[in-house]
Amino acid sequence: MSKISTGRFSIEDLENVQITIGKIVGAIEKKVEEEGDMGPTPKPGVSGLRDWDHQVLSRYQPVYTPMCDQCCYCTFGKCDLGGNKEGACGINLGAHQSREFLLRVITGAAAHSGHGRHLLHYLIERYGRDHPLDLGPSNLLAPNVQMVTGIKPKTLGDLEEAIEYVEEQLTQLLATVHMGQEGAAVDFESKAMHGGMLDHVGMEISDLAQVSCLGMPKSDPDAPLAEIGMGCIDATKPVLLVIGHNVAGVANMIDYMHENKLSDKIELGGLCCTAIDMIRYQMDTGGKPYAKVVGTLAKELKMIRSGIPDVIVVDEQCVRADVLDEAKRLSIPVITTNEKIMYGLRNRSKDNADTIIEDLASGKEAGALILDLDLVGEVAPRLALKVAPMRKEKGIKALPNDEELAALAAKCVHCGACELVCPNNLEIMDAMKACVEGDLTKFEILHDHCVACGRCDQDCPKDIPVLDVIEKASQKVISQEKGVVRSGRGQISDPEIRQEGVNLVMGTTPGIIALVGCSNYPEGTKDLYRLAEEMLKRNYIMVTSGCSAMDLGMYKDEEGKTLYERYPAKFLGGNLINVGSCVSNSHISGTAIKVAAIFAQRNITGNYEEIADYVMNRIGAVGVAWGAYSQKAVAIGTGCNRLGIPVVVGPHGSKYRRALIGKPYEEEHWKLYDARNGETLPIPASPEFLLTTVETVEELMPMLAKNCIRPSDNNMGRMIKLTHYIELSQKYLGQMPDDWHRFVRTETDLPLAKREELLKILEKEHGWEIDWKRKKIISGPKMKSDVSAQPTNLKRLCKGEC
């Protein structure tokens, strides 16, 4: 009997008959398919990768930017930790800040993993545990899951074990936030890294499950384009608005509308990642999504206040807490569909659709909690059809009219209260003054910079609904907000990585820039466009997702084309790839893992440390979360950090309270081992940080080019990376960077067009010896160029060490 093992089996004589055995009780369980070696750290616990974290953190030391010097976690406090004081439990400010950071990371990781668990439950119930993972032409199906847990999932059911691991670890991490206990900041940092890593596993599980079951594009570079923008919503039809991150509910609405031939009778719009994922739904066989994306969280309140939606359905995550209150004022019924958001509404999950529709349409109840997603699928579209004419008839008035606008602006006493609470300190008073004089342009500009948080409304002593004023004054530009976004394509397939490999290796593709994260931009959405366009022209691979993917689609060039229409979406230099929603970010880390597996044939199974080491030293990728606001963004970024991928956040990111910054001037930190012989190998200070904040895109662009430099670059690669670094610095900062020479190993590393000029500078300003006849550098560089060198942080990987 010991021959029985879990797994899937086929019997040769039975045609297409498959037997799946889940668990065996009473005998030693033996798993099939354990081909290949299990690495040293499958399912690492909280301390499992601590050595790696400590090593990384010794180079990239945490820098804390407390928003508050106090701790008020327990009733001993609150405790003032300023001036090197300890709290009542003994904690110091450094440890408390890193604990705060940890809490944000695991909150974000829990949001993604909770989402993953919900989807998995739901999809397993519908499609069965043995529903295969169907993800496109890849051999490596779940790089994050496999690397972290050692599990090689093939079916939905296989993902359960992985999500269980994530849940267990998140519980352990949350426990450490409790008062007292851990005293060393560095160990809170290590725990935060652990949380970030778990986040990528949780995200991957979510996206693999939905891509496999819901017909989403599977590694498809030709994923279709969808309409995006407030301006593309057709308000003459009943408008059904979905908000959130979990596509399960809206998938049912789309099915119901399709089956009942309502697709062209109802306008379906979405905000946030539910929108991104609903335009992926059933798009794996081509076609064009008819659902429309309104935009990011920054459009949420504006969309509701416009009064255009007839029904709002929310699910989870980035959804404003006041949707019900806001909607109620405009007689828009709200349906909540997920345990994470219930708004105090009555649970109608077991009620009859007709009754619910009646209660909501009549206004008897402002909304309903419906956890049965099949029921949601029916109720929401039917309700929209019923409510829309009633709302029209009632003449629901949302925004002020023109006279009211003028009167509201005139009411303003320019006290500055609104500007003080505005997260971006927008110049609202000036715009109000201009508005009084009939000039709306200032509000139009402000509209793009405004994240629609609504804090201005509440602080106005004259009770001016400032946000409504901004929105009303910007109606002209809002009506023109029509763009396109490519629907998320899912993973990068193995063959694509092989194909682009040549260019990544040669350096002709200078790097991968991941433009991800939320919409809390310091200067509006256009910065993303400028950034992406510049880097695409320079042949970087731009990967994007979520909010950034949406906002990139809002700008057009002179010919009226968005970047999605101008740049193709393969995994190639100069391509713009939308992987999908927030949880699709795992495919970006997954791509780095695949590179290690494909090019170096590294065993990724349960082998985190070695893969992170490979990624850190070889793969020129940088993440940018320009408008990071959520806890999820920080979890994603921290997961990238543990894997050796540096991340830049916009200026608001300093509110995450810590950065990880290396010190290029401390030479002892910039040394590795050469795995061929264990000798010490000096490396350039790049990436020079793992997490940092930047104020402007001008500053950001040269920084990205520089931080794509890696110790293992060959000469052509270094030359091209250095060319972009120098050019971007000259173009956007008006000067040669002051450290370019630190990245020069030989004359062939120098930008081709400037070689002679730079050799002269090296000789004159840095005292390097140049053989002018052969145009060769004789002495000067701190490190030599050797493409066969095998840089590693890990002594154990060196020859003769094990």
Added chain:
Amino acid sequence: MADEFPFEISPMFEGERIRKEGMHVELAGPKSKGFELVRAADMSEVEDGRFTLIGPDLKDMEEGSRHPFAMVYKIAGELVEADLESIVERRNHEFQNYIQGMMHLNQRDDVWIRIGKEAVGKGMNSFEQIAKAVMMLFKNELPFIEKVEATYITDMEEVEKQVDNARDVYKARDERTRGLHDEDVDTFYGCTLCASFAPTNVCVVTPDRISLCGAINWFDGRAAAKVDPEGPQFAIPKGELLDAESGEYSGVNEFAKKLSSGEYDRIKLHSFLEYPHTSCGCFEVVGFYIPEVDAIGWVDRDFAGTAPNGLQFSTMAGQTGGGKQVVGFLGIGVNYFRSPKFIQADGGWNRVVWMPKMLKEKVFQDIPEDLRDKIATEEDVKDIEALRNFLKEKKHPIIERWVEEEAEEEAKEDAPAQAAAPQAGFALPQMMQMPANFMPSAMPMMGSGSGGVRIILKNAKVTVDKIIIQKQD
């Protein structure tokens, strides 16, 4: 120095397109004539930095006009030789595209160039500026060029006069390339460019074997080794010929041993099954041995379907890469199909039985004529059984290898049930390969009891959530 030019020079302009509306002049191209040519010359014949223009200059050309255009560069230097001409010539394309406001398409006598209005507006008014920039880049990139001079021609008569000469040079060069084989040279080149990503891979580039990634041929290797003999591409003295058929050389073996730190000590350059070349990560095509027909199939990156062995490119590639010698799988560059020594040790094209249609079309001209219709594609066959029939029907030379096997097969076919009858246990999950081994489908469940009921399962999925094993009392 870059500042002396009224235009920017940067790789970022490589992808720049100049459309009709933004174009100041069009040079050469499909509606006119032109060419580009690099010639090696003696040191005494070249005056470094000299530029000659025959015909009107850029500033004398009318906006929107079209002109013939030829570019001739003479290069000299101690290490310069005729074999390097084509390598330098190819750079002309790249470098002219680095120039902002200039678009260079195609090569040789197909060149097609456009200069943008904006560039002219910013001060680009003479071909001398362009030629000087390109010559500067040539010398920076390829320091073995000690002297270089350029002649540009915009005069139709002169272009026509010289184009035939250029064509003769191309032709002679192509003949030299085609006629150059492993046995004609004493040096091969090693490339470790991808060692930074795939540390153990070692690529040997010979006249008959292009690099796996398809990017480096023997001439590229030679040029690069001259630029920097200690660089990522370097000479491998080929040493003693150990076996001509499979392409085994003592020099290559020594080198393999050194670079793989002793892991591999033999590499046969033109062998599939025995001591094959290692495979890196970015090979364009992967070959796979099909034991059932004792032959080889090839599948390329662009083919998303499954090969007759039931596997996809990605799955097979996953087993092939990483700088390892993997018997049964081999990664190659597409151009290796064009090599006269193509898997010579294993029978060459006579051993090839399957490839995706697109790939087959790409290399169609290189397939020996009598084999062209005998190699199956995904349109002809879906599995091994169909492949076998296809090969029989088309009389593929591979069937001669089967004679012995056939006899055994026949014996087996008499009793298929016994051969594959499952015991109480299960066949291990080789689902991928299953379709190939499928037997017809009726089988008595629960032992071979006589009489009773016979249950036939088709398209069933049996899920057992839990098995509880208990000792029987």
